[in-house]
Amino acid sequence: MAEPILSVQGLTRRFGAFTAVSELSFEIEPGEIFGFLGPNGAGKSSTIRMLCGVLAPSAGQARALGRDLFTEADQVRARMGYMSQKSSLLTDLTVAENLRFFGGLYGLEGSRLSGEVEFRLREMQVWEERDLMVSALSTGERQRVALASATLHRPEILFLDEPTSGVDPLRRRMFWEAMDELVATGMSILVTTHNLAEADQCDRLAFILAGKLMAYGRPGALKEALGRQVVELRSDQFRELQSEARRLSGILAAELQGRAVRISLPAEVDPAPVLARLRNAGFAFEALPSELPSLEDLFVDLVQRSRAAA
Ligand SMILES: Nc1ncnc2c1ncn2[C@@H]1O[C@H](COP(=O)(O)OP(=O)(O)OP(=O)(O)O)[C@@H](O)[C@H]1O
Ligand SMILES: [Mg+2]
The missing domain is CATH 3.40.50.300 (P-loop containing nucleotide triphosphate hydrolases)
Structure with missing residues (x-):
């Protein structure tokens, strides 16, 4: 180099x-x-x-x-x-x-x-x-x-x-x-x-x-390094859905982006059972295909972790 x-x-x-x-x-x-x-x-x-x-x-x-x-x-x-x-x-x-x-x-x-x-x-x-x-x-x-x-x-x-x-x-x-x-x-x-x-x-x-x-x-490397995948859930009940997702074990984070909830899961986990648990809890939502975290996800994660550490 x-x-x-x-x-x-x-x-x-x-x-x-x-x-x-x-x-x-x-x-x-x-x-x-x-x-x-x-x-x-x-x-x-x-x-x-x-x-x-x-x-x-x-x-x-x-x-x-x-x-x-x-x-x-x-x-x-x-x-x-x-x-x-x-x-x-x-x-x-x-x-x-x-x-x-x-x-x-x-x-x-x-x-x-x-x-x-x-x-x-x-x-x-x-x-x-x-x-x-x-x-x-x-x-x-x-x-x-x-x-x-x-x-x-x-x-x-x-x-x-x-x-x-x-x-x-x-x-x-x-x-x-x-x-x-x-x-x-x-x-x-x-x-x-x-x-x-x-x-x-x-x-x-x-x-x-x-x-x-x-x-x-x-x-790309910074997003990969988080070791996570993000699934965006679109729902009219986005606030309640966020609260429920934060209660469920296995979900690392649930953040609102506009009227959607972005849930973070470990990269290696199959999202389907997690989404099934949210549906069983009575929530209707549309789930987008899982994706790498965005820089915004990374930014929010860093700020929140530093707040938690403070
Ligand atoms: N001359 C100065 N005297 C005292 N504090 C200062 C001085 N200049 C900057 N600071 C403080 O240092 C910190 C960093 O400021 P800085 O302007 O470098 O931030 P920044 O990342 O550029 O922010 P922004 O995104 O708002 O531009 C701030 O808390 C600011 O108040
Ligand atoms: Mg500046």
Whole structure:
């Protein structure tokens, strides 16, 4: 396997007595889209901010592109791009003015700067909007302009902190297509999202909870590792059905999703006798074929287990 493009060991950040990021260790391989998941306040942004040099770590090491990220920052930072959770675009400048401004900060000038600005705006499909004020853009356009701005200097690693929050499904897809194109040119991307359908498209994932790494790997492997199957039961009596399922032995979990109950069983168990017991208890429902747990099942499971442990 190639040397990781980014490797993080024991990364920790304390704010007073509170530990926001606790001994995180993970690696990003060249050319992968690495998803960073976790509930609000889990420590995702703090981690990214440390890796991008805007927040000092309390402890830990990180290497990127063959350099020490904390002691040789000057040699690596210019090869990294960062799109922060709160857009850093200047709303009272036009799209093109913003890109020229940020390009200038990266040391681009003259025809190289103009060329990169046009290339990135066309790539992100916001070239037509170049003379509009950023304040006049939709959320989706604004996020694509921010991505154009974060990639002007052709970084090798890109950090995107919730780039698609508030973006509609169609433009979300456009954004992910743009990310795929960047990765095809050799870039590696670390992206945070609360959207688990997006997370499913990542090459690998890290789940963070209260600053700690709880699960790490390919989406398929993480689902398999749970050792469970999920059967979705559709019923008008979904609340009562959930209570009953939680009482039955052999059912590991029963969670509501909309008006359906998703019951988790050990992967090796035949669901038929379990469903028969629920029917015998007087419940009418439609059972979908058993499937691997979803990332949402995994997410709910991790959060609940950590609550139970607390
Ligand atoms: N400058 C700071 N001072 C004190 N506490 C902070 C500071 N920055 C972040 N925190 C705390 O650290 C924790 C992690 O915050 P962080 O923003 O990294 O979470 P997150 O995973 O990005 O959450 P979200 O999904 O809401 O963006 C939170 O409890 C937050 O309140
Ligand atoms: Mg955040």
